[in-house]
Structure formats: C-alpha cells, structure tokens
Amino acid sequence: MTRSQYTRTEDMTARFEELLQQVRLLNALGYDSFAKGNHYSSDPFYEFQQLPLLCRLMADAPDMRLIAGIVLLALHKPLEIAEYFATMDVMSGGNLVFGAALGYRDVEYKAFDIKKGTGVKRFEQNLEAIRRLWTGERVNMKGDYFELDNASVSMPCVQNPHPPIWIGANADVAVDRAARIGDAWYISAHHRKDTLYRQVEFYKRCLEKYKKPYPTEWPLRREVYIADSREAAIDAVRPYLGLKYSTYHAWGQSGPMPQGDTLGLEFDDLLQNRFIFGNANEVAEEIIDYCRLLGTNNFITSCQWPGMPHTMVMENIEMFAKDVIPKVRQGL
Amino acid sequence: MKYGLFIRGQYRANETNMNARFEELMEQVRIAEQLGFDDLISGMHYAGYPLQQFQLIPFLSRAMAETRHMRLITGIVLLSLHKPLDIAEQLSSMDVMSGGRLVFGCGLGYREVEFKGFGTTTKERVPRLIENLEAIKKLWTEDHVNMKGSHFELSDTTLSLKPMQKPHPPLWMGANADAAVRRAAEIVDTWFINPHQRMDTIERQLQIYKKALDDFGKPFPDELPMMREIFVAETRDKAKQIARPYLEEKYKVYHQWGQDKAMPKGDDNLDLDFDELTKDRFLFGSPDEVAEQIISYEKRLGVTHMVLGMQGVGMPQSQMLDSMHLFAEHVMPQVASA
Numbered sequence: 001m002t003r004s005q006y007t008r009t010e011d012m013t014a015r016f017e018e019l020l021q022q023v024r025l026l027n028a029l030g031y032d033s034f035a036k037g038n039h040y041s042s043d044p045f046y047e048f049q050q051l052p053l054l055c056r057l058m059a060d061a062p063d064m065r066l067i068a069g070i071v072l073l074a075l076h077k078p079l080e081i082a083e084y085f086a087t088m089d090v091m092s093g094g095n096l097v098f099g100a101a102l103g104y105r106d107v108e109y110k111a112f113d114i115k116k117g118t119g120v121k122r123f124e125q126n127l128e129a130i131r132r133l134w135t136g137e138r139v140n141m142k143g144d145y146f147e148l149d150n151a152s153v154s155m156p157c158v159q160n161p162h163p164p165i166w167i168g169a170n171a172d173v174a175v176d177r178a179a180r181i182g183d184a185w186y187i188s189a190h191h192r193k194d195t196l197y198r199q200v201e202f203y204k205r206c207l208e209k210y211k212k213p214y215p216t217e218w219p220l221r222r223e224v225y226i227a228d229s230r231e232a233a234i235d236a237v238r239p240y241l242g243l244k245y246s247t248y249h250a251w252g253q254s255g256p257m258p259q260g261d262t263l264g265l266e267f268d269d270l271l272q273n274r275f276i277f278g279n280a281n282e283v284a285e286e287i288i289d290y291c292r293l294l295g296t297n298n299f300i301t302s303c304q305w306p307g308m309p310h311t312m313v314m315e316n317i318e319m320f321a322k323d324v325i326p327k328v329r330q331g332l
Numbered sequence: 333m334k335y336g337l338f339i340r341g342q343y344r345a346n347e348t349n350m351n352a353r354f355e356e357l358m359e360q361v362r363i364a365e366q367l368g369f370d371d372l373i374s375g376m377h378y379a380g381y382p383l384q385q386f387q388l389i390p391f392l393s394r395a396m397a398e399t400r401h402m403r404l405i406t407g408i409v410l411l412s413l414h415k416p417l418d419i420a421e422q423l424s425s426m427d428v429m430s431g432g433r434l435v436f437g438c439g440l441g442y443r444e445v446e447f448k449g450f451g452t453t454t455k456e457r458v459p460r461l462i463e464n465l466e467a468i469k470k471l472w473t474e475d476h477v478n479m480k481g482s483h484f485e486l487s488d489t490t491l492s493l494k495p496m497q498k499p500h501p502p503l504w505m506g507a508n509a510d511a512a513v514r515r516a517a518e519i520v521d522t523w524f525i526n527p528h529q530r531m532d533t534i535e536r537q538l539q540i541y542k543k544a545l546d547d548f549g550k551p552f553p554d555e556l557p558m559m560r561e562i563f564v565a566e567t568r569d570k571a572k573q574i575a576r577p578y579l580e581e582k583y584k585v586y587h588q589w590g591q592d593k594a595m596p597k598g599d600d601n602l603d604l605d606f607d608e609l610t611k612d613r614f615l616f617g618s619p620d621e622v623a624e625q626i627i628s629y630e631k632r633l634g635v636t637h638m639v640l641g642m643q644g645v646g647m648p649q650s651q652m653l654d655s656m657h658l659f660a661e662h663v664m665p666q667v668a669s670a
Contacts (some may be wrong), residue, residue: 006471010491012428038416043475049425049492052393056429065563079378079449087387091394110485111417138381147448154380154387155350190561315446 001069001189001219001302004053005045005244012046018310019048023313027061029321033097034301035067035221040075041107044247045306051084058092065095069221069300070168072103074119075112077146078129079153086134086157089325094158094274099186101168104256118144120177127165127181134162164285166219170256175199180208184215189223189302190245193290194272195258200294220296223275225304226283226319233277234268236312240305241275242267247306263277276301280323288331297299299328333630333667336639337656338370338559339395341386342582344530344646347498350384356649357386361398363653367660371435373405373639378413381443381583383645390401391423396430403433407559410441412460413450415484416467417491423501424472424493432496437524438465439506442594456482458515465503465519473501487489488525504557508594513537517544518669525558525633527641528583528591532611533599534558538633557637558629561614561644568617574651575616578644580606587643615640619662626663627670 002022006015026034034057036122038050048157054066057189062320066088071081102119103109115124124152132139132148159164167182170191171174178185185203187196207214221289223241227233248261257263271277287299303316343350350487362370363522372395376388392404396461409419427434442456445583447453452460463481468479471491479486495501503520507513508529516523523541545552563575587602602609615622629635640659643652 013431013496016429040421040492041489043490045492048429049421052422052425052429055393056396057391059394075418077413077450079446083378083387084390087390091354091386091390093351107487107489108417110487111489112415113483115484146451149445149448151379151445151449152381154378154383154385158351220477244413250509 001037001300002053003037003244003302003304004048005042005306005308006241008044008046010046012048015046015310016048018313019053019308022304022313022317023057023061023064025317027063029318031317031321032062032298033065033067033300035069035097035099036063037069038072039105039108040072040111040308041105041282051088055088055091058095065097066092067097067219067300068099069097069166070099070101073100073126074102074106075108076113076124076125076126078133078143079146079148079151081126082130082133082153083155086155086165087161089111089157089159090155092165096157096159096163097166098163099166099168100182101186102256104253105251124177126182130188131162131165157294164217171258172202173201173204174256176206179203179212180210183302187220187294187296188247189221190253190263190274191258191260194300195261197219199258210266217298218294218296219298219300220290220294221291221300221302222287223305224283224301224316224320225275225277226280226316228279229278230278230282233279234271237277237305237308238267239306241271243307244305245270266328280319282326283320284324284327284331286307287328291328291332333626333635334370334555334637335368335659335664336373336557336637337361337369337449338373338375338407338639339391340373340582340641340643341391341646343382343384344581345382345384347384349644351394351401351546353404354386357377357394358398358655359649360450360643360652361395361402363656365399365402365666367656369402369660371403371405371637371639372399373407375407375438376410377443377446378444378449383582389426392420393426393429394427395505396433399430399433399442401433404430404640405435405504407504408437408438408439410446411438411464412440412452412457413446414464416481417484417486417489418466418469419464420468420471422467424491427497427501428493432501434495434497435504436468436501437504437506438520439524440512440594442591443589452483461514462519469500489527502555509596510537510540513541514544517541517550518548522553522555522557522622524639525556525635527559527561527639528602528613529595530599533596534633537596552634555637556633556635557632557639558635559639559641562622562640562642562655563614563616564619564622564655566618568621571616571618572610575644576606578647579610579614580647583609583622619658619666623663623666623670626667630667
C-alpha cells in the first residue's frame with residue numbers, strides 16, 4: 001500500500017522520485033500488487049491523487065497488479081469511473097483491482113455536491129451502473145443523479161467480465177452491503193482484531209444469506225513495521241503513524257467504525273490488536289494467525305506514514321520480502 | 333514554431349487487442365520525443381461508441397513515464413461535466429509528477445450522452461465551465477478556499493497538492509462559436525484553435541479574439557496554438573490517398589455526435605464530401621507543401637504552436653510512424669529556416 005501522504009513541508013518532486021524507487025523495488029522483490037487510497041483536500045497532508053499516481057507508477061511496476069484501494073464511489077459519476085478504470089485495466093494488461101467505499105468527510109461530500117443521507121444510494125446505484133457498463137454493450141439506466149441513455153464505455157476491460165470489485169466496509173451494515181454487492185470485503189487497516197473476528201463471522205453469514213460464494217481472493221490490510229523488537233518498531237514509527245491516525249480521527253474516520261471501537265485513542269492504546277509490529281518472526285507469526293483465523297489470503301501491508309524517511313521504507317520493504325514472506329508461505 | 337503530437341487514441345469498435353494498440357501508442361510517444369516534438373496532447377470523450385478511446389487523464393499520466401521533455405496537454409477537459417476539486421487535484425498531481433510539464437486545456441463539450449451521464453445539461457454547461465475554472469484557479473493558488481457554486485461547495489478546502497508551476501499550469505481553452513472565443517479571451521491564457529474550422533473562419537474569429545483581449549485589457553498571448561489534421565507523404569495525392577479512409581471515418585462519427593452544432597454559422601457542416609471537407613481545413617501534402625502552409629499560418633494568423641493529429645481511426649502504426657518521421661525530418665527544418 002502506497003499511501004503517498006506527506007507533511008506539508010516536503011519537496012514533493014523529491015518524494016515522487018522516492019515513490020518510483022519504492023515501486024521499482026517492490027516489482028524487483030516479487031510483491032504481487034501495490035495499492036493507493038483516495039482522499040481530496042488532504043490538509044494537513046500532501047497527497048498524490050490516486051488515479052494519476054496509479055497510472056504513472058504502473059510504468060515502473062510492469063509485473064504488479066494495481067489496486068485502487070479504495071475509490072470514494074459515492075462522490076463520482078458511474079460513466080466516468082467505468083471509463084477511467086477500463087482504460088487502466090487495458091493499459092496495465094488486465095492488472096487492475098477496483099476497490100470502492102463510501103467515504104465520510106464533509107469537505108469531500110460538499111465539494112462533490114453530495115447531500116447527507118444520499119451517499120449509500122449513490123454508491124449502490126453507481127456500482128450497479130459500473131457493472132452494467134463493464135459487462136454490457138449499450139446501457140439504459142436512469143439513476144437519481146445520472147442517466148445512461150444508450151451509453152457504453154469507450155473501451156471494454158481486459159479482464160472478463162471486469163476487474164475484481166473489492167468493497168471497503170467499517171460498520172456491520174456496510175459489511176452486509178459488501179457481501180451483497182462486492183466480489184470481496186476489503187478489510188481495512190484500522191479494525192481491531194477482536195472486532196474483525198466477530199465481523200468476519202458476520203460477513204460469512206451475510207454471504208450465505210445472499211447465496212454468494214466465499215471470495216476466492218480475500219484481502220486484509222494492516223499497518224506493519226519490522227525492527228529488532230516490538231518496542232523498537234513502535235518507537236521507530238510512533239511520530240509518523242501517530243500523526244496519521246490522529247488526523248484520520250479528526251477527519252471523522254471513527255464515525256463509521258463498528259460499535260465499541262474508535263481511533264481517538266492514545267497511540268499505545270491505538271496500536272493494541274490493530275497494527276503488526278515486531279521482529280520478522282513475530283510479524284510473520286501474526287500474519288499467519290490472521291490468515292488462519294479469518295481466512296484472508298491476500299495481505300496488503302503499508303509501511304510508510306507521513307514524514308517517515310524514505311530509507312526506513314526501503315529497508316522495511318526489503319526485510320518484509322526477504323524475512324517475512326518466506327516464513328508466512330512456509331507457515332500457511 | 334512549436335509542435336505537439338495529438339494522440340487521439342481512437343479505434344474501431346471491432347478492434348479487439350487494445351493492449352497491443354496501447355503499446356503502439358507508447359512507441360509513438362517515445363519516437364515523438366526523440367524526433368523533437370515539444371508537446372504530447374490527447375482529448376476527452378465519454379461513451380465514444382462507435383469508437384473506442386483511451387481516457388485522457390489515465391492516458392496522459394501513464395504516457396508521462398515515456399517522456400522527459402515534452403509538455404503534457406489536456407486537449408481538452410470537458411469541464412462542465414466535472415467537479416472543480418476533482419480536476420484541480422488530478423491535474424496538480426500530474427504537474428508535480430511530470431516536473432511541471434502540464435498544460436490545462438478545457439472546453440465545453442456538446443454531446444447529450446455525456447451531459448446526461450454526468451447528471452447535467454447543455455443549458456448548464458457555460459455557467460458550470462466558468463465557475464469550475466474560477467474554483468480551480470482558487471484551489472491552485474490559495475489555501476482554505478471557501479466558495480459556493482451552483483453544483484459544489486468548497487468549505488475550508490485546501491488542495492492535497494498544489495501544482496509545481498506557479499501560480500499554476502498554462503490555461504488553454506477550445507472555442508468554436510464566437511461567444512466562446514470571446515470567453516477564451518476573458519478567462520484563460522490562450523485560445524486553442526480547433527482542428528475543424530476553415531481558414532477564413534479562423535481569420536474572422538481571430539479579429540473577435542483580439543478585440544476581446546483589448547476589451548479585457550489583456551495582451552496578445554505569447555502562445556497561440558492551433559490544431560490541424562495532418563498527413564505527410566511524398567506527394568499531396570499520396571498523402572490524401574493514405575489518410576482519407578481513416579479521417580473520413582472519424583469525421584462521419586463526429587458529425588453523427590453533433591460536433592457541427594457547436595461550430596460557427598456558415599462553417600457548421602462536417603457532412604461534406606472529403607475534398608470539400610479537407611479544403612482549407614486539413615494539412616495534406618509533401619513536406620514542402622505542408623511546410624509552406626504552416627509558415628502561412630504563422631504569418632497570417634500569428635500561430636506559434638501546431639498541434640498535429642496524424643492518426644485517423646484505424647490507421648496502421650507503420651504509416652503513422654512514416655508520417656511522423658517525414659514531418660520531423662523534412663517539415664520542421666523547413667519551417668525553422670523560413
């Protein structure tokens with residue numbers, strides 16, 4: 001996961017060159033995919049936009065899949081998103097994963113003219129329209145906020161019928177929706193482990209309710225950092241990861257989270273049962289534990305938070321590939 | 333004179349291997365940079381049936397990786413369809429990633445299927461274009477923007493990333509009708525003269541443009557870009573013969589889409605036979621003939637910048653590359669020495 005968020009004092013041209021180096025290293029080390037999230041008006045961070053960034057980085061990672069993780073789908077119009085991501089699927093030779101979720105920030109909803117309370121409806125109508133555009137020839141559909149009048153995407157996707165659709169979901173009602181309309185629930189980095197155990201059982205029941213198969217590919221995202229010990233890892237990332245989560249809490253991310261959980265905690269309480277820190281053995285064991293208990297089989301790690309030096313990121317990318325991935329493969 | 337290669341990236345609906353076509357386009361981009369083209373430019377349409385087409389922002393973002401020097405021009409963004417925060421953020425990222433090589437071209441659009449798809453109307457397109465552009469300029473140059481538009485509200489909104497170029501990338505605007513030409517004089521840095529207006533129409537509209545610049549107290553722009561369809565071969569007949577089927581196909585589709593409706597009176601018919609259509613509109617010929625025409629654009633109109641569309645729908649890669657080489661190796665030097 002390339003978050004590409006930085007503090008607002010950075011030289012972003014230099015940071016972009018570093019991002020290219022990171023992606024080249026990921027490709028060389030055999031990582032399967034890279035992901036990029038989506039926010040607008042990211043103050044107090046600098047952040048690259050998802051769509052142009054993924055398109056630019058794909059040139060330096062020819063062997064990797066690209067994950068739009070996630071698109072704030074309620075904000076957009078389906079024709080636009082269906083077209084953009086079809087083009088990306090073609091340009092990448094069929095390597096795209098389309099992730100979508102609701103979003104929660106007022107500043108984004110206002111700028112895209114989304115009235116409170118209409119987000120879910122927009123999200124669902126948009127996704128339905130995108131699926132139809134991706135699979136059909138000519139689409140006629142009148143949504144509440146758009147009309148497809150004999151419209152078709154300018155280009156079909158390479159992946160048939162379309163790229164995998166992963167749905168980000170926090171609250172139970174959103175997990176239910178993910179089971180109903182998505183190909184997989186894309187589990188976020190900030191769910192607590194105990195919440196996840198409960199929600200994964202809930203997700204499985206929802207899949208049964210909708211008579212849908214268990215996803216063949218099931219992604220789990222976690223914040224991960226490797227050092228000589230758990231304490232050393234926590235000390236190393238504290239200033240960067242702490243800033244990220246206090247900002248997301250201020251943005252309102254805790255609002256849509258499952259009952260009984262919040263991001264408005266002191267850093268040491270926040271990281272309990274949520275983030276994976278430790279030496280390579282400990283990190284590998286915890287990932288194995290997650291995958292066994294949850295059944296997830298695609299692990300998306302992020303190891304860069306605002307302000308963290310490039311060298312720390314490169315070292316962790318390398319350590320994870322050399323010391324953790326083989327142990328996880330062996331252990332599963 | 334500067335030169336931009338316009339990559340239309342349009343293909344027939346029955347073309348099945350778009351990934352292979354994409355690789356060809358990347359080859360064109362690399363060759364264009366080697367041959368000394370100054371700019372890379374692409375356009376925007378949604379629901380392009382019966383054509384297939386790469387989307388502008390993803391395409392330019394990816395193509396950027398094959399370039400070091402060429403500017404990247406959005407030619408054009410159909411601005412009334414979009415939200416200003418979205419476009420301001422996407423283009424800012426592109427400007428930073430490219431080291432400050434972005435040019436923002438925008439315009440109105442005219443297709444019903446696009447307006448409906450984006451939940452807007454033809455009637456709203458002019459006010460939305462104007463307020464969107466105003467909002468984008470604010471977002472690019474100010475922090476904590478507050479602005480209430482007819483279809484968006486910026487509430488203490490600060491862009492995730494400002495453009496690298498200060499105060500912002502150059503602004504071009506495509507304009508067909510006289511009113512749009514006046515608007516271009518008022519609200520952007522230069523009028524991007526479109527590919528399908530006849531020479532006499534352009535000469536007339538250029539007077540309107542100059543008058544409007546005077547009215548708004550603005551100087552004549554340093555850069556006056558004009559787009560033309562072009563094909564270079566050993567002779568004019570050969571150029572026309574090669575390019576004809578591919579261009580005819582394109583213009584038939586644009587006529588069906590209703591492009592003519594957006595054009596100025598007296599020059600608002602693209603449903604002409606090919607000879608009539610190409611007259612005073614397209615650049616076909618030997619290197620000598622094409623160079624002569626470009627020199628005349630420079631002298632008669634003050635054009636500083638030729639944006640060249642060379643690949644009609646379905647034209648094979650080898651023919652396209654031949655024309656690019658002939659242009660760069662024989663036309664560019666002739667124009668330079670004149």
